[in-house]
Amino acid sequence: MTAERLARMRQVLDRRQPDLTVIMAGVHKEHNVSAVMRTCDAVGVPEVHAMGVHGHLAVKRTAAAGVGRRVPLRHCSDIEQGVADLKAAGYRILGAHLDPQARDFRQEDYCRSVAIMLGREKEGLDPEARAVCDGFIAIPMLGLTESLNVSVAAAVILYEAQRQREQAGLYDSPRLDEATYQRLLFEWMQPKLARYCRERNLPYPALDDDGHVRSLETG
Structure with a gap:
């Protein structure tokens, strides 16, 4: 065994995938944090970043014993410093946000070093978070609903990243x-x-x- x-x-x-990560910028609800981390584990994201929040985010107790060990949650209350560190490591920061300049999330290239930034459950990315993004992505909405739950949006975007990376052979070795x-x-x-x-x-x-x-x- x-x-x-x-x-x-x-x-x-x-x-x-050491060059694919997620930033939760103000996401604080326990079930959403845990759900995002579970999706990260499922697609091969090795660690997640919590930025712009004070104190440590809670990971739902039922998930903490497993996903919390496999996908560590890195905390940084200073979002400018946290993002600067990722950019220095070569990451492009893509904010999931309904910005007028946002591209359809399927049009982005997720095979390079990329960090996907997710905002608060209701407000989305605040001005401080938007200011440090290199670009914005959005999920097309064809109904009256303006946005998806943050953990659902994370899953949709990450599985597109997984699809692209599988096609590029980035999971082969x-x-x-x-x-x-x-x-x-x-x-x-x-x-x-x-x-x-x-x-x-x-x-x-x-x-x-x-x-x-x-x-x-x-x-």
């Missing part, structure tokens, strides 16, 4: 750097031991082919 779990964890890590890959593999396979090591500033021990900690005797 452990060997099967190790194989499953490797399969997931092999498809993580591992894209995480080796150090990150091995760190995540250990943390997913041995969460309690990983926490113990982090608390004591100890290096992670090696794993064997079944995902168990390799004994000193066997090297």
